[in-house]
Amino acid sequence: MSSKTIEKRFDAMKTAIAILISLVLSFALVAIVSDDPAEALQTFALGPLSNLRRMGNVIELTIPLTFAGVAVSIMYSANQFSMITQSTIYAGACIGSWFAIYVTLPKGLHSAFVILMAGIVGMVLAAIPAIMKVKWQASEVVSSIMINYIIMQFTLWFLLNVYKDPTAGFNCSYKFKESARLTKIVTGTRIHTGLFVCIAAVIFGYIFLYKTKWGYAIRVVGQNQEFARYSGIAVASVMIYSQVIGGLIGGIGGGVEIMGLFQRYTWEAPPSYGNDGLMVGILAKYNPLFVPFAALFLAYIRTGADIMSRITDVPVEFVNILQGVVIMLVAAEMFLAKWKHKLIVKNAQKQEIAKEAAK
Amino acid sequence: MERVFSAIFSTSFFVSTLKLTTPILLAALGAIFTDRAGVLNLNLEGVMLAAALGGVLGSAWTGSVFVGILSAILIGMIIAAVLAYVGIYLKSNLVLAGTALNLFVTGATIFVLFIVTGEKGTSTALKSGKIPKLNIPFIKDIPVVGKLLSGHSVMTYFAFLCVFIASYLIYRTAIGLRIRAVGENPDAAESVGINVKTIKTASLLICGFFAALGGSFLSMYYVSWFQRDMTAGRGFIALAAMNLGNSTPVGTMLAALLFGASEQLGNVLQVMKVPPQIVLMIPYFVTLVGLVLYAIRRESKIKKLKANN
Numbered sequence: 053m054s055s056k057t058i059e060k061r062f063d064a065m066k067t068a069i070a071i072l073i074s075l076v077l078s079f080a081l082v083a084i085v086s087d088d089p090a091e092a093l094q095t096f097a098l099g100p101l102s103n104l105r106r107m108g109n110v111i112e113l114t115i116p117l118t119f120a121g122v123a124v125s126i127m128y129s130a131n132q133f134s135m136i137t138q139s140t141i142y143a144g145a146c147i148g149s150w151f152a153i154y155v156t157l158p159k160g161l162h163s164a165f166v167i168l169m170a171g172i173v174g175m176v177l178a179a180i181p182a183i184m185k186v187k188w189q190a191s192e193v194v195s196s197i198m199i200n201y202i203i204m205q206f207t208l209w210f211l212l213n214v215y216k217d218p219t220a221g222f223n224c225s226y227k228f229k230e231s232a233r234l235t236k237i238v239t240g241t242r243i244h245t246g247l248f249v250c251i252a253a254v255i256f257g258y259i260f261l262y263k264t265k266w267g268y269a270i271r272v273v274g275q276n277q278e279f280a281r282y283s284g285i286a287v288a289s290v291m292i293y294s295q296v297i298g299g300l301i302g303g304i305g306g307g308v309e310i311m312g313l314f315q316r317y318t319w320e321a322p323p324s325y326g327n328d329g330l331m332v333g334i335l336a337k338y339n340p341l342f343v344p345f346a347a348l349f350l351a352y353i354r355t356g357a358d359i360m361s362r363i364t365d366v367p368v369e370f371v372n373i374l375q376g377v378v379i380m381l382v383a384a385e386m387f388l389a390k391w392k393h394k395l396i397v398k399n400a401q402k403q404e405i406a407k408e409a410a411k
Numbered sequence: 412m413e414r415v416f417s418a419i420f421s422t423s424f425f426v427s428t429l430k431l432t433t434p435i436l437l438a439a440l441g442a443i444f445t446d447r448a449g450v451l452n453l454n455l456e457g458v459m460l461a462a463a464l465g466g467v468l469g470s471a472w473t474g475s476v477f478v479g480i481l482s483a484i485l486i487g488m489i490i491a492a493v494l495a496y497v498g499i500y501l502k503s504n505l506v507l508a509g510t511a512l513n514l515f516v517t518g519a520t521i522f523v524l525f526i527v528t529g530e531k532g533t534s535t536a537l538k539s540g541k542i543p544k545l546n547i548p549f550i551k552d553i554p555v556v557g558k559l560l561s562g563h564s565v566m567t568y569f570a571f572l573c574v575f576i577a578s579y580l581i582y583r584t585a586i587g588l589r590i591r592a593v594g595e596n597p598d599a600a601e602s603v604g605i606n607v608k609t610i611k612t613a614s615l616l617i618c619g620f621f622a623a624l625g626g627s628f629l630s631m632y633y634v635s636w637f638q639r640d641m642t643a644g645r646g647f648i649a650l651a652a653m654n655l656g657n658s659t660p661v662g663t664m665l666a667a668l669l670f671g672a673s674e675q676l677g678n679v680l681q682v683m684k685v686p687p688q689i690v691l692m693i694p695y696f697v698t699l700v701g702l703v704l705y706a707i708r709r710e711s712k713i714k715k716l717k718a719n720n
Contacts, residue, residue, distance in 0.1 A: 133506040184703060184706075190702040190705075190706045206692065327510065376518065379514070384502065385502035
């Protein structure tokens with residue numbers, strides 16, 4: 053066994069242990085606050101499986117989380133820690149909705165058009181911190197967070213002043229044209245054709261990142277920017293296109309989400325797709341192929357927590373605690389590092405002995 | 412337009428600006444220490460939020476505002492210590508660790524609030540203390556000047572005093588020198604026997620102290636209760652203020668005042684029927700522009716240095 057395979061196995065192990073620790077921690081927290089811990093935990097752990105509709109909820113939530121995860125994977129593979137995914141999804145959905153209300157196109161084509169527009173919105177937004185970084189060395193982390201706050205206000209303004217339906221009785225847009233909405237594919241759930249777009253995004257992300265020279269350049273820049281520069285990679289353009297393509301995927305995710313699950317645009321407060329995407333991306337080791345599994349895991353937990361908070365008295369926000377702990381432990385290089393060293397040393401010793409014996 | 416100007420050039424605008432500047436200034440002064448030590452600290456938000464809750468709980472339980480502030484500081488520094496442990500000793504990427512810790516604090520504060528009060532939104536059920544105002548004798552009786560200089564919260568005066576304290580710590584003490592050395596060249600600092608990890612941890616703890624004071628101001632003066640997510644990005648605005656102020660205490664103070672004024676301008680415009688959403692964007696826009704301005708200034712400085720060589 054080479055030490056590289058050990059490292060790979062160790063990484064998987066470490067992720068599993070980190071998830072386990074945070075699950076145990078959140079079980080403990082639930083047990084502390086709940087009057088009936090056994091029931092609360094059971095709803096949390098098994099609730100999502102209890103009927104078809106809830107299983108559907110898990111898959112429905114997996115779709116946007118997967119888009120967010122793929123977007124984050126592409127950006128972070130280049131070491132560009134833009135937090136823009138939040139905004140790309142949110143603004144993509146918001147502006148995309150406008151095209152779903154005011155543009156007339158045949159069924160199917162209309163959906164594709166709306167999703168494309170949402171993707172373009174995502175691209176444009178993601179380009180801002182990227183360009184600010186390349187041109188002025190302004191930290192993409194801080195600028196993207198500022199843009200997130202601006203977009204949060206902007207989308208609310210857009211909803212209230214551009215396409216608010218005054219007859220609806222609550223803050224929402226006019227109804228989307230039926231031709232723009234995505235078709236349901238599983239009866240009894242709300243799972244929609246966006247699932248196929250999502251699968252396509254995963255495959256695209258994987259091929260782009262691991263099978264093309266552009267993706268290779270992204271990964272080289274991510275591992276060692278100086279090395280990339282000296283080997284002739286145009287680092288500035290890699291920084292820009294990694295973020296722009298991540299933005300495109302985030303925006304498409306926003307368009308798919310709003311056309312798949314909603315009849316009107318109703319988001320007054322942003323769903324936390326940005327931080328969710330971060331966790332999904334990290335759990336997947338920034339590999340788009342693993343993203344759906346990580347997304348499924350988080351979607352399952354969120355759905356479980358949601359059901360639990362409705363049935364019992366446990367606040368749904370404990371998922372944030374769990375997410376925080378998972379990200380910290382998985383991202384920590386030195387977490388369990390001693391154990392890893394031991395494994396590698398042991399393996400090397402074994403190989404030495406085997407060599408001696410062969411002589 | 413005239414109404415806008417008359418609202419801006421009024422004593423109440425100035426007073427409110429100082430109030431809004433206080434938490435940003437305190438956190439931004441803290442951010443100077445981490446920045447000078449070469450630590451990207453995204454956790455100001457989390458520290459402030461945790462401290463805001465800590466302050467409310469501490470003062471509600473003991474009935475003392477002072478104990479409330481002390482417990483805010485304690486909680487804030489504990490959060491900072493966690494980031495130091497994960498980011499520096501476990502070598503996690505600081506962006507990820509900071510973001511994760513912010514997420515953790517968002518959830519944990521709501522959780523603790525729920526355990527203590529049974530509510531998930533605000534702590535209005537608790538009777539928590541309020542930081543007192545300070546009326547300066549004699550000065551308060553001078554017509555306009557009295558209103559401008561007297562009657563702010565104690566924490567506001569302390570925040571501006573902290574500009575000098577931070578200056579002193581950074582430029583005139585051994586720990587300040589070490590922090591700057593580690594930030595400028597960690598290898599060189601290590602070679603002369605400075606423990607880089609210890610210094611970085613120290614910078615995070617000092618930062619935690621200042622940011623926690625800012626957080627306590629939010630829940631103990633700005634309003635007198637804790638509210639979920641009540642920091643609303645102020646930690647990041649503080650980070651931007653530090654950047655805009657070029658990581659110097661006085662520059663940071665000016666930048667923090669700018670952000671405080673733009674927030675207050677937002678409040679004024681809101682009264683004048685400008686859509687609140689547009690107005691609420693102002694501080695973040697100013698921050699974006701500030702980031703670019705700072706970067707342009709830095710570039711021209713580097714160019715000058717190169718030309719001199």
